[in-house]
Amino acid sequence: MIEKILTTPSLPTVRRLPTYLRLLKELQDEKQHYVSSTYIAERFQLEPIQVRKDLAAMGIVGQPRLGFAVTELTCAIMQFLGWNNASEAFLIGAGNLGSALAGYSGFADYGLNIVAAFDVDKSKIGTRIHDIKVFPLQKLPDLALRLHVHIGILTLPAAAAQTTTDMLVQAGITAIWNFTPVKLMAPKGVIVEKVDLAASLAVLSRSVKEKLPLKIAQGA
Amino acid sequence: MIEKILTTPSLPTVRRLPTYLRLLKELQDEKQHYVSSTYIAERFQLEPIQVRKDLAAMGIVGQPRLGFAVTELTCAIMQFLGWNNASEAFLIGAGNLGSALAGYSGFADYGLNIVAAFDVDKSKIGTRIHDIKVFPLQKLPDLALRLHVHIGILTLPAAAAQTTTDMLVQAGITAIWNFTPVKLMAPKGVIVEKVDLAASLAVLSRSVKEKLPLKIAQGA
DNA sequence: TAGATTGTTAATCGATTAACAATC
DNA sequence: TAGATTGTTAATCGATTAACAATC
Numbered sequence: 001m002i003e004k005i006l007t008t009p010s011l012p013t014v015r016r017l018p019t020y021l022r023l024l025k026e027l028q029d030e031k032q033h034y035v036s037s038t039y040i041a042e043r044f045q046l047e048p049i050q051v052r053k054d055l056a057a058m059g060i061v062g063q064p065r066l067g068f069a070v071t072e073l074t075c076a077i078m079q080f081l082g083w084n085n086a087s088e089a090f091l092i093g094a095g096n097l098g099s100a101l102a103g104y105s106g107f108a109d110y111g112l113n114i115v116a117a118f119d120v121d122k123s124k125i126g127t128r129i130h131d132i133k134v135f136p137l138q139k140l141p142d143l144a145l146r147l148h149v150h151i152g153i154l155t156l157p158a159a160a161a162q163t164t165t166d167m168l169v170q171a172g173i174t175a176i177w178n179f180t181p182v183k184l185m186a187p188k189g190v191i192v193e194k195v196d197l198a199a200s201l202a203v204l205s206r207s208v209k210e211k212l213p214l215k216i217a218q219g220a
Numbered sequence: 221m222i223e224k225i226l227t228t229p230s231l232p233t234v235r236r237l238p239t240y241l242r243l244l245k246e247l248q249d250e251k252q253h254y255v256s257s258t259y260i261a262e263r264f265q266l267e268p269i270q271v272r273k274d275l276a277a278m279g280i281v282g283q284p285r286l287g288f289a290v291t292e293l294t295c296a297i298m299q300f301l302g303w304n305n306a307s308e309a310f311l312i313g314a315g316n317l318g319s320a321l322a323g324y325s326g327f328a329d330y331g332l333n334i335v336a337a338f339d340v341d342k343s344k345i346g347t348r349i350h351d352i353k354v355f356p357l358q359k360l361p362d363l364a365l366r367l368h369v370h371i372g373i374l375t376l377p378a379a380a381a382q383t384t385t386d387m388l389v390q391a392g393i394t395a396i397w398n399f400t401p402v403k404l405m406a407p408k409g410v411i412v413e414k415v416d417l418a419a420s421l422a423v424l425s426r427s428v429k430e431k432l433p434l435k436i437a438q439g440a
Numbered sequence: 441t442a443g444a445t446t447g448t449t450a451a452t453c454g455a456t457t458a459a460c461a462a463t464c
Numbered sequence: 465t466a467g468a469t470t471g472t473t474a475a476t477c478g479a480t481t482a483a484c485a486a487t488c
Contacts, residue, residue, distance in 0.1 A: 010479065014426050018418035019403060036445065044403050049481060064446045064487040081422055082429035100320035110421050151428070175428045177421065183239060183264050193424035197415065198238035201330050201397065202301055204413035206234050208371070208395045209302035230455065256469065269457060284463040284470045
């Protein structure tokens with residue numbers, strides 16, 4: 001039996017998957033059984049061929065004339081991302097942003113379950129943020145071991161980011177969702193994914209500035 | 221006099237600029253006057269040539285042997301991003317995430333100043349989140365006009381995202397920093413920059429899953 | 441059948457990287 | 465000077481897009 005060898009999806013492809021997933025859930029609610037790449041593309045202002053390429057990377061085949069089976073497609077993407085069975089994660093830093101993430105119910109859809117929070121601030125330790133208990137940071141290694149948690153969400157001040165990361169790695173954390181503005185150094189086996197607000201804002205700022213260079217350009 | 225025609229920096233370049241800026245501030249504190257592309261690259265695990273290309277796009281020239289003047293470089297990037305004089309922005313949605321952003325002092329470095337928050341929740345209206353006053357959403361058009369605010373930070377539930385965007389556009393908002401998971405539709409002149417948490421988490425999840433396909437692979 | 445849609449193969453486009461002369 | 469670093473020009477790489485036969 002010849003198995004098709006799938007090329008590992010590119011990063012841009014992976015980043016588009018959650019968008020597709022959102023639409024698929026919507027279609028499921030509307031009891032739509034099939035969806036075409038044409039339709040998906042139109043909804044998100046993409047090219048149909050790009051959507052098809054993305055879906056093909058999931059190992060799914062569509063049906064000419066009909067498109068792709070909504071349920072099958074949903075399962076394939078969920079499976080691919082590992083979002084069908086939830087991963088447990090620690091929240092490191094129970095400040096403003098940490099609390100916001102703790103209170104965000106949407107992560108359930110993303111297969112992410114925050115099971116505990118950690119902080120060094122004594123006034124926070126022992127309290128609960130959105131039902132998630134806050135522990136002293138030094139308890140993390142012990143709890144990581146006992147609960148088999150390997151994902152850390154980093155929402156603490158920039159100054160503490162690198163040293164805390166070193167500690168997390170020591171404690172067996174192998175994946176870090178980094179909300180700090182620091183480019184973290186971590187050993188090869190450790191995955192770091194950065195949510196780069198500054199980069200995003202830079203793109204926005206630049207676009208805003210680009211729109212009004214008329215006067216300045218005249219002065220040149 | 222022949223002026224060098226600068227190619228507009230690519231999006232990836234713009235996204236790297238804030239990282240450079242962080243390092244430059246650090247160097248300034250350490251009273252370093254020059255920095256080489258080699259050093260910057262090493263610090264962020266980039267290629268020196270990429271750093272040089274990025275900086276060249278800012279219109280700055282370096283000095284062989286010495287590198288780039290730290291102050292000059294800082295100014296050029298700040299200028300390029302328009303971060304030297306702060307832009308005023310409205311926060312739309314005073315929930316968990318909105319509050320977190322309102323409380324984030326770091327935006328001052330990014331030339332962003334949140335001047336007011338808006339919500340439809342009566343219990344929030346009239347209160348202050350981190351010193352920022354919360355107004356009823358319907359007051360936004362009037363205030364946008366009076367305060368000449370053109371940037372909106374969208375931190376409200378997905379369900380309200382598109383209709384609220386339509387309203388913002390009507391009210392003269394021309395740039396939206398979108399923290400919702402919705403792909404917003406907006407007229408051509410309006411800039412939308414999305415902070416895509418789901419996309420970021422997808423990349424993380426995928427990497428995590430990729431690390432442990434050993435058992436599954438054996439089953440095939 | 442006719443025609444919309446898929447999937448394959450090839451072309452294009454843009455960003456990154458390489459090579460190397462110019463500079464101080 | 466010697467040598468580290470810049471900036472230019474060319475090569476490579478990877479993602480997107482185009483073209484079109486295959487399919488139901």
